[in-house]
Amino acid sequence: MDSRTVFRNTLIVLATAAAAYILLIGIRVWIVLLIAIIIASAVRPLVVRLNRWRIPSGLAILFVYGGIALSLVILVLVVVPPVITQMANYLEEEDRLANRIVFTQLWIERRAAEFTGNPDFAIADQDQTRAAVDDLVREVRTAAPNFLSSISGTLGEAALVFIMGVYWLTSYNGAIQFISELFTVVNRERVRELIFEIENALGSYMRGVTAVALIVGIANFIPTMLLGVQNAGTYAFIIAVGTLLPVVGALIGGIIAVFLALLTSPTQAIIVLVVFLIVQQLESTVLTPRVMSRTMRIDPLLVMVAIFTGFAMAGPIGAIISVPIIGTISILLRRLVLEPRRESVKHKVEAGAVLLNLGTEAAVISVPSETPASGASSAPPTSPSGIITSSR
Known part of the structure; x- marks a missing residue:
């Protein structure tokens, strides 16, 4: 490999990396x-x-x-x-x-207890629910400026x-x-x-x-x-x-x-x-x-x-x-x-056979007739698959 080939390959790699980097930055x-x-x-x-x-x-x-x-x-x-x-x-x-969330929680628990027959059914402790709501409100207040910026x-x-x-x-x-x-x-x-x-x-x-x-x-x-x-x-x-x-x-x-x-x-x-x-x-x-x-x-x-x-x-x-x-x-x-x-893949039909032009080879797919005509000449022997392949 001469120096010109090495330089060309290196240039291609660098250009590809630069294009990928630009695409990533401006995604x-x-x-x-x-x-x-x-x-x-x-x-x-x-x-x-x-x-x-x-x-x-x-x-x-x-x-x-x-x-x-x-x-x-x-x-x-x-x-x-x-x-x-x-x-x-x-x-x-x-x-x-x-209070609204706790009220909703109690309503769901009562309906679930009536449906399951379990009077002790509970989703969570009310104090835990209030603490979770307080944490959520604080997180929302903290994220509000970033949210406005994203908007x-x-x-x-x-x-x-x-x-x-x-x-x-x-x-x-x-x-x-x-x-x-x-x-x-x-x-x-x-x-x-x-x-x-x-x-x-x-x-x-x-x-x-x-x-x-x-x-x-x-x-x-x-x-x-x-x-x-x-x-x-x-x-x-x-x-x-x-x-x-x-x-x-x-x-x-x-x-x-x-x-x-x-x-x-x-x-x-x-x-x-x-x-x-x-x-x-x-x-x-x-x-x-x-x-x-x-x-x-x-x-x-x-x-x-x-x-x-x-x-x-x-x-x-x-x-x-x-x-x-x-x-x-x-x-x-x-x-x-x-x-x-x-x-x-070009093809044509001749005498009940499909001729496929595959470029270097020609394939003949025989299509047997259900009622061959009397006196018709016998077909040439074919392979078990019914395909004759001959080189051009």
């Missing part, structure tokens, strides 16, 4: 960019439709994103303040919160998602043209088709997730409202937002909603819990697997494996982007590996 920026592209892919059909109505592209993009932002702001202003007010009152008066960072990333999405839609044609020109003239059209397919899959995924969250929110809101649960819209909103996070999101949202309802009334908490469990069964067994498998065109089992893997590797963010990533990989494998391999 959150790449995640924000991916989320922006997913959202932009989801709303692009609406932008295209507005363009057909002779609305300029820039105005159509601003109209769509402005509508999304306005809807989110109105929704948050309607459902979030009751929760913040309730929690702020409890944090200011921790004795009131402790500001999240709002900044959300604004960045909107900005990146707008730029992606405005420069969409130019970006596709630039990427396709990186390849040979023969492959450019194929690259464009591949990009369009990936974008359609990402957009369908986002629309599917949003539809599932909307259905879950409505399905939780209507029964709880009809049964007289206070702040039913808030609880439904929390559960719907949690549904956007695959696998564990709905469970986390349900726990938070039930806990908040429990602070108001044990009866309301039971109503919220029962409705949530019924809707959750529908969502986990019917809605999510079907929507995910149809939008990304991958098996529901593979969807679940991807979600668990993404959550184990990168937490909630990894779970959110795991399905788009596995869907993109699936499309790339199908278009770049599986389909070319199928096209390379």
